[in-house]
Amino acid sequence: MPAEQPMYLELDGDGPLHAQLTRALKAAMRGGACGGTRLPPTRLLAQELGLSRNTVLAAYEQLRAEGFIDGRTGSGSYIAHPLPEAPPPPPVVQQEIGPQSVRARRMRDCHDHSAIPGRDVTGAVHSFQYGVPMTNPALTTAWARELSRAAQYTSPKYPPSQGLLALREATCDYLARRRGVHVSPQDILIVGGTQQAIALIADVLLDPGDTVAIEEPHYDAIRKVLLSRGASMQAVGVDAQGLVVGEIVQRRTKLVCVTPSHQFPTGAVMSLRRRTELLGHASRTGAWIFEDDYDGEFRYEGKPVPALRSLDRDNRVVYVGTFSKAMFPALRLGYLVMPPQLRRDFIAAKWMADFSSPGIEQAALAHFIASGGFERHLRLTAQQLKLRREALIDGLRACSRGRLQIEDSQAGMHLVVWLPGRGDAQVDALVRHAQGQGLGLYSIAPYYLRPQDRGGLLMGFGGLSVPQIEQALVLFRQSLDAVFPVLSAMQPPRRPVQRPTMRNRRGRSRAS
Ligand SMILES: Cc1ncc(COP(=O)(O)O)c(C=O)c1O
Numbered sequence: 001m002p003a004e005q006p007m008y009l010e011l012d013g014d015g016p017l018h019a020q021l022t023r024a025l026k027a028a029m030r031g032g033a034c035g036g037t038r039l040p041p042t043r044l045l046a047q048e049l050g051l052s053r054n055t056v057l058a059a060y061e062q063l064r065a066e067g068f069i070d071g072r073t074g075s076g077s078y079i080a081h082p083l084p085e086a087p088p089p090p091p092v093v094q095q096e097i098g099p100q101s102v103r104a105r106r107m108r109d110c111h112d113h114s115a116i117p118g119r120d121v122t123g124a125v126h127s128f129q130y131g132v133p134m135t136n137p138a139l140t141t142a143w144a145r146e147l148s149r150a151a152q153y154t155s156p157k158y159p160p161s162q163g164l165l166a167l168r169e170a171t172c173d174y175l176a177r178r179r180g181v182h183v184s185p186q187d188i189l190i191v192g193g194t195q196q197a198i199a200l201i202a203d204v205l206l207d208p209g210d211t212v213a214i215e216e217p218h219y220d221a222i223r224k225v226l227l228s229r230g231a232s233m234q235a236v237g238v239d240a241q242g243l244v245v246g247e248i249v250q251r252r253t254k255l256v257c258v259t260p261s262h263q264f265p266t267g268a269v270m271s272l273r274r275r276t277e278l279l280g281h282a283s284r285t286g287a288w289i290f291e292d293d294y295d296g297e298f299r300y301e302g303k304p305v306p307a308l309r310s311l312d313r314d315n316r317v318v319y320v321g322t323f324s325k326a327m328f329p330a331l332r333l334g335y336l337v338m339p340p341q342l343r344r345d346f347i348a349a350k351w352m353a354d355f356s357s358p359g360i361e362q363a364a365l366a367h368f369i370a371s372g373g374f375e376r377h378l379r380l381t382a383q384q385l386k387l388r389r390e391a392l393i394d395g396l397r398a399c400s401r402g403r404l405q406i407e408d409s410q411a412g413m414h415l416v417v418w419l420p421g422r423g424d425a426q427v428d429a430l431v432r433h434a435q436g437q438g439l440g441l442y443s444i445a446p447y448y449l450r451p452q453d454r455g456g457l458l459m460g461f462g463g464l465s466v467p468q469i470e471q472a473l474v475l476f477r478q479s480l481d482a483v484f485p486v487l488s489a490m491q492p493p494r495r496p497v498q499r500p501t502m503r504n505r506r507g508r509s510r511a512s
Helices: 017-030 042-049 053-065 102-110 137-153 165-179 193-205 220-228 272-285 340-354 359-370 373-400 424-436 466-483
Strands: 188-191 211-216 232-239 253-258 288-293 317-322 334-337 405-407 414-419 455-460
Touching: 017 053, 042 053, 102 220, 137 359, 137 373, 165 188, 165 317, 165 334, 165 359, 188 193, 188 340, 193 220, 193 253, 193 288, 193 317, 193 334, 193 340, 211 220, 220 232, 253 272, 272 288, 359 373, 373 405, 373 414, 373 466, 414 424, 424 455, 424 466
Parallel strands: 211 232, 211 253, 253 288, 288 317
Antiparallel strands: 188 334, 317 334, 405 414, 414 455
């Protein structure tokens, strides 16, 4: 058939011209609309379509590469017979169906991805997001070296479920020196962060319906894992001395979850009296204690607070530490100190969950700790974090004018800032205004199980440099002034109805 017969080509306007032409020619060939076995000469088609000849040449080249045009050259471009198979139609989007198991239903009920607190704020220039690690080029270099070394020397076999001995030894050493916890490598289980630790704790200790006491407020991710396992949650109050142990429902409570070194999120340090009380409660009632020591490494004033586990004579405490704060959360490594009577069950649970944590990362971390690199990194990080925390506190005080109350816990990578006399809805208004200005702020409300009458902000400072904190505070002040303007001297502010102020261990809650 002559090639000069007219062709009806429609370009779809999407992307570069040669790609549009390629698509149009493919469609014409498949639909038999090419009018013959030969494609028109490139010059002719270019003229007809008002395109450059190079565009047509590029399209023909692409068609030849994909098998639509026969390899023969010289006497024109022949349409291949048969044509290459059409790609399979795009998969039909499956409608989501209802949960297929009780567990799936529970997970759906308590895990709404779009409502996870502390997520990125769209369009934020700066964000006081909690849990963001410090950018640290020195750590990146050191870690790359450790990983490359470990990749060469680590066995490619499955690592032991309990974790590499070298990492368990290094962890024991570290725990003894820094956290006052004296255990042996056989007591340590290497886990995929605190999140896996709590899942294993639930596997080993809980049946659906068991009562678990959690601090109010608390780290929501732990509550959600426990709820998904069918636990019945009891929120127990927290004051300046930490968990109010007397509020725990006696006898029926199977597990008590606490953050004694640095209560999350208020920052209270659990007093010795409360620690003794809690351990006594566990020994008397047979309850277990989950000690979440998530950021015990970073304390800026005073001595580091020893872990609750260091006082545990009856082996009721399951102690969990993580490298998410001390290193970075992407590592997904942590450790669980198993009470000796539960060792076997924990190792079995870990095997069931994932056989073991990744071996190369474990080996790299073991060497990083044993060689002293980890503690050097901790020292430098603590210095930087201290400066960031001071910059944040100074800035907040400067713009407070009686509107903020800073809960200064002298530790960790976050602060709680209360807004006296304001409720959650007003805090949300501040958060929304700040977002409009390009600033990420986070209400403390999602960390409570029960609605509260006072609102506050959880302000993470680990991910912002001092200059960034200063810039973010300019935006913060603008939002604060816009949403909660300071009343003139003629109109004294309405005295807020307040609950007693949370005080830290030294009684130094800073009202600004
Ligand atoms: C109270 C608390 N525990 C534990 C973690 C760390 O969890 P993971 O080790 O799973 O990263 C965090 C992190 O934000 C936390 O806030």
